[in-house]
Amino acid sequence: MNSIALSNTPNITDFFQPPAIGMQPTAGDGKDFSSVLSEAMQPQDQDVRISAHARQRMETRDINLDKEDLEKLDEAIDKAEEKGSRNSLIVMKQNAFVVNIDNRTVITAMDASHGSNQIFTQIGSAVFV
Numbered sequence: 001m002n003s004i005a006l007s008n009t010p011n012i013t014d015f016f017q018p019p020a021i022g023m024q025p026t027a028g029d030g031k032d033f034s035s036v037l038s039e040a041m042q043p044q045d046q047d048v049r050i051s052a053h054a055r056q057r058m059e060t061r062d063i064n065l066d067k068e069d070l071e072k073l074d075e076a077i078d079k080a081e082e083k084g085s086r087n088s089l090i091v092m093k094q095n096a097f098v099v100n101i102d103n104r105t106v107i108t109a110m111d112a113s114h115g116s117n118q119i120f121t122q123i124g125s126a127v128f129v
Helices: 033-041 052-060 065-084
Strands: 089-093 095-100 107-110 125-128
Touching: 052 107, 065 089, 065 095, 065 125
Parallel strands: 089 125
Antiparallel strands: 089 095, 095 107
16 A cells, blocks of 8 residues: 655744844843833933933823923023032923932922922922023
């Protein structure tokens, strides 16, 4: 009798794809995704950073900063830094921003409707813009 060989069964190696030409795997530089994303979203011409917490608060409270607002915030940080402040409350356009002056980072943000009956602690100065 004739025996029929079933050699049509694929091997696992049949599904491996060779790497695309010119593609090289990249090694991480030790940064997590959220910090890389924050850096990518940061305007390149501003020194002001916005923490993930502050960014989330700004989104939920519908606080939007344009380029001019960021420049004013940057100037307010400069003024607080000149006076030796380490943490400052910056009030601008019915919004309040708690900023770490040393690393120029907005820690949290709130609008006027969320600011009533709030207590700001560990603030060394307040700047009104």
